[in-house]
Amino acid sequence: MPVATPRLLTAEGHELRMVLQKHKARRKRKAFLLVAPLLTFVVVGFCLPILDMLRRSADNSIVEETLPRTISSLKGWDASGDSLPGERAFAALAQDLVLAQQQRRATRLGQRLNYELSGLASLFRRSGRDMEKVVLEVRSRRGSYKESLIAFDARWGELDSWRVLKRFEDEMVADYYFASLDMKRDLQSNEVSFRPSEERIYLRLFGRTVVISLGITLATLLLGFPLALWIARLPTHQGNILLVMVLLPFWTSLLVRTTSWIVLLQQQGVINDLLVAIGIVSEEGRLRMIYNTTGTVVAMTHILLPFMVLPLYSVMKTISPSYMRAAVSLGAHPISAFWKVYFPNTVPGIGAGAIMVFILSIGYYITPELVGGRTGVFISNRIAYHISSSLNWGLAAALGIALLTFVVAIYWLYDKLVGIDNIKLG
Amino acid sequence: MSFFPPHLSIFERGWYVVFRLICVSVLVFLLVPILVIVPLSFNALPYFTFTPEMLSFDPKGYSLQWYREFFTDPNWQGAVRNSVFIALCSTAIAVGLGTLAALGLSRADMPARSVVMGLLISPMIVPLIISAVGMFFFYSRLGLQGTHLAVILAHAALGTPFVVITVTATLVGFDFTLLRAAASLGATPVRAFFKVTLPIIFPGVMSGALFAFITSFDEVVVVLFVGSFHQRTIPWKMFSGIREHISPTILAVATCLILVSMLLLVSLELLRRRGEKMRGIKH
Numbered sequence: 001m002p003v004a005t006p007r008l009l010t011a012e013g014h015e016l017r018m019v020l021q022k023h024k025a026r027r028k029r030k031a032f033l034l035v036a037p038l039l040t041f042v043v044v045g046f047c048l049p050i051l052d053m054l055r056r057s058a059d060n061s062i063v064e065e066t067l068p069r070t071i072s073s074l075k076g077w078d079a080s081g082d083s084l085p086g087e088r089a090f091a092a093l094a095q096d097l098v099l100a101q102q103q104r105r106a107t108r109l110g111q112r113l114n115y116e117l118s119g120l121a122s123l124f125r126r127s128g129r130d131m132e133k134v135v136l137e138v139r140s141r142r143g144s145y146k147e148s149l150i151a152f153d154a155r156w157g158e159l160d161s162w163r164v165l166k167r168f169e170d171e172m173v174a175d176y177y178f179a180s181l182d183m184k185r186d187l188q189s190n191e192v193s194f195r196p197s198e199e200r201i202y203l204r205l206f207g208r209t210v211v212i213s214l215g216i217t218l219a220t221l222l223l224g225f226p227l228a229l230w231i232a233r234l235p236t237h238q239g240n241i242l243l244v245m246v247l248l249p250f251w252t253s254l255l256v257r258t259t260s261w262i263v264l265l266q267q268q269g270v271i272n273d274l275l276v277a278i279g280i281v282s283e284e285g286r287l288r289m290i291y292n293t294t295g296t297v298v299a300m301t302h303i304l305l306p307f308m309v310l311p312l313y314s315v316m317k318t319i320s321p322s323y324m325r326a327a328v329s330l331g332a333h334p335i336s337a338f339w340k341v342y343f344p345n346t347v348p349g350i351g352a353g354a355i356m357v358f359i360l361s362i363g364y365y366i367t368p369e370l371v372g373g374r375t376g377v378f379i380s381n382r383i384a385y386h387i388s389s390s391l392n393w394g395l396a397a398a399l400g401i402a403l404l405t406f407v408v409a410i411y412w413l414y415d416k417l418v419g420i421d422n423i424k425l426g
Numbered sequence: 427m428s429f430f431p432p433h434l435s436i437f438e439r440g441w442y443v444v445f446r447l448i449c450v451s452v453l454v455f456l457l458v459p460i461l462v463i464v465p466l467s468f469n470a471l472p473y474f475t476f477t478p479e480m481l482s483f484d485p486k487g488y489s490l491q492w493y494r495e496f497f498t499d500p501n502w503q504g505a506v507r508n509s510v511f512i513a514l515c516s517t518a519i520a521v522g523l524g525t526l527a528a529l530g531l532s533r534a535d536m537p538a539r540s541v542v543m544g545l546l547i548s549p550m551i552v553p554l555i556i557s558a559v560g561m562f563f564f565y566s567r568l569g570l571q572g573t574h575l576a577v578i579l580a581h582a583a584l585g586t587p588f589v590v591i592t593v594t595a596t597l598v599g600f601d602f603t604l605l606r607a608a609a610s611l612g613a614t615p616v617r618a619f620f621k622v623t624l625p626i627i628f629p630g631v632m633s634g635a636l637f638a639f640i641t642s643f644d645e646v647v648v649v650l651f652v653g654s655f656h657q658r659t660i661p662w663k664m665f666s667g668i669r670e671h672i673s674p675t676i677l678a679v680a681t682c683l684i685l686v687s688m689l690l691l692v693s694l695e696l697l698r699r700r701g702e703k704m705r706g707i708k709h
Binding site for chain 1: 475567668
């Protein structure tokens with residue numbers, strides 16, 4: 001016979017287990033309520049905008065909204081075939097364009113479609129402007145829309161113009177992503193392929209961003225390692241003074257540091273003047289150290305160096321000097337003692353610093369923009385260009401999401417290796 | 427009698443000297459670019475390099491004209507006012523929400539802590555250009571693009587991770603029985619927070635506030651996208667100044683900013699010491 005466990009009751013006669021559970025749930029709720037305001041703020045003010053960007057990078061509803069009749073009349077048409085759509089589609093297009101012109105949307109649609117097939121911007125501008133006349137003419141003569149439209153502009157008789165429209169049956173299209181990875185979807189077969197290598201700008205830019213960032217990470221490691229080692233092994237008081245010297249650039253405005261590098265590196269700048277005065281370079285042979293990759297690498301190495309020195313220092317500070325002494329007393333050469341005993345202990349610091357510098361560098365915008373010239377710019381500069389100059393916002397959003405995916409992947413690595421909770425400041 | 431301990435070999439002494447030299451040159455690389463701006467900002471001529479007069483310490487080579495321009499030009503003064511106003515408002519939001527959240531996060535009963543922490547810290551991880559573009563789309567859709575409110579809210583979101591991190595770190599050693607003691611003496615939770623918790627975690631809150639302040643004060647990418655000329659901050663002015671017509675006024679502004687960062691550095695160091703004393707950590 002099973003023995004019933006005795007039921008524990010509180011003084012009021014409630015079951016103890018239930019009371020404790022309720023109490024625990026209330027404490028959980030209380031803790032969560034404290035976090036809730038900030039969580040709401042960050043989700044609405046930060047995560048939502050980024051999700052919105054994700055949506056925008058695939059959103060093409062502008063076509064469906066501007067040309068609803070055309071899109072629905074193209075439903076049965078086979079875009080991979082060799083025949084133009086029928087009279088019904090041409091009539092629908094004419095009607096849609098007249099309405100679109102009244103709502104001043106034809107030009108905007110043309111700009112959007114021009115990313116897929118150049119020439120469509122002017123076709124839509126022209127067609128939007130004169131479509132009302134064409135329609136009136138067709139109605140008065142009871143003629144064919146197809147013939148009149150092709151007569152109005154021969155591009156309406158080209159299959160590719162219609163294939164572009166047909167592609168936008170779906171509201172969500174990944175075409176911006178194809179564009180951001182230098183891929184192209186063939187208008188007839190819908191096959192996705194890479195552009196010829198001389199036209200690949202974004203993949204090359206992503207590649208350059210990664211390579212320059214790796215270079216910067218390596219440079220900060222090479223410069224930061226000895227400095228951190230020295231500071232960690234000095235007595236606390238002297239070490240703190242040097243640490244302040246590392247922290248001062250860390251706290252100095254980014255633009256101040258970028259300005260200083262412009263002042264130092266430009267052709268009429270301090271370093272060139274110095275070199276000319278010493279006689280190492282001639283007046284005509286002043287070095288070009290800025291507005292190119294060199295400028296970006298030098299300035300960003302300087303800006304990101306503290307992010308390498310600080311984690312290295314905090315790891316090195318915990319390595320007891322007696323390890324090295326023990327190794328040497330056991331007969332190891334100082335170099336091999338350093339390499340086999342001290343160095344492996346610093347690896348967590350190297351990992352933390354390197355990933356930190358790399359993540360920061362890969363998304364940098366300001367410094368490459370100001371000192372990078374044409375060759376030292378990053379993918380972020382291209383994103384900014386598409387936002388403010390070319391106004392291709394969908395492509396900017398797609399490039400941004402591609403960059404974000406990359407950063408999140410590295411960050412995930414960082415979390416695995418170091419842990420979010422171990423982020424330390426100052 | 428010698429500078430080195432007597433047991434070191436020639437090789438080790440040589441290496442020691444070389445190592446020191448490397449370290450000192452890295453320090454020079456870190457500091458000189460910042461310090462070189464200071465004398466250049468007193469240049470009497472609109473050049474970005476040392477003139478012969480400056481090198482011979484001729485008083486005629488030096489002048490305060492760029493500082494005069496910075497302090498009298500309404501365009502720059504507007505930027506200063508905007509910078510301070512935006513930074514103060516966004517810091518206040520970040521500190522209020524961040525401290526509250528840190529209190530919840532450091533409770534043992536906090537559900538889904540790592541997910542929540544990940545979300546809260548995300549503004550620090552996402553590259554600024556992406557945050558800026560996302561917020562540009564978002565605030566333009568709300569019709570807030572080009573208003574102070576949008577820039578303040580955007581900066582507050584960027585500043586909160588720093589407050590959360592510093593305050594959570596201060597709360598690690600916090601003795602929660604103190605709160606129970608306060609409650610048993612009849613204090614309401616709010617009163618206990620202001621009388622017991624806040625004085626203890628104050629250094630952490632203050633350093634979080636300084637981080638949030640400098641994040642906003644120094645931020646330019648989001649201002650460029652979310653703001654307009656009316657929200658121009660000092661970094662915004664510097665950025666457009668460097669891009670368009672670089673004038674030595676920028677060097678005077680930079681020198682003032684270096685002073686600000688030195689002040690911040692000193693106050694953070696003082697706060698850190700005070701915090702360690704408050705929590706009873708001894709060296």
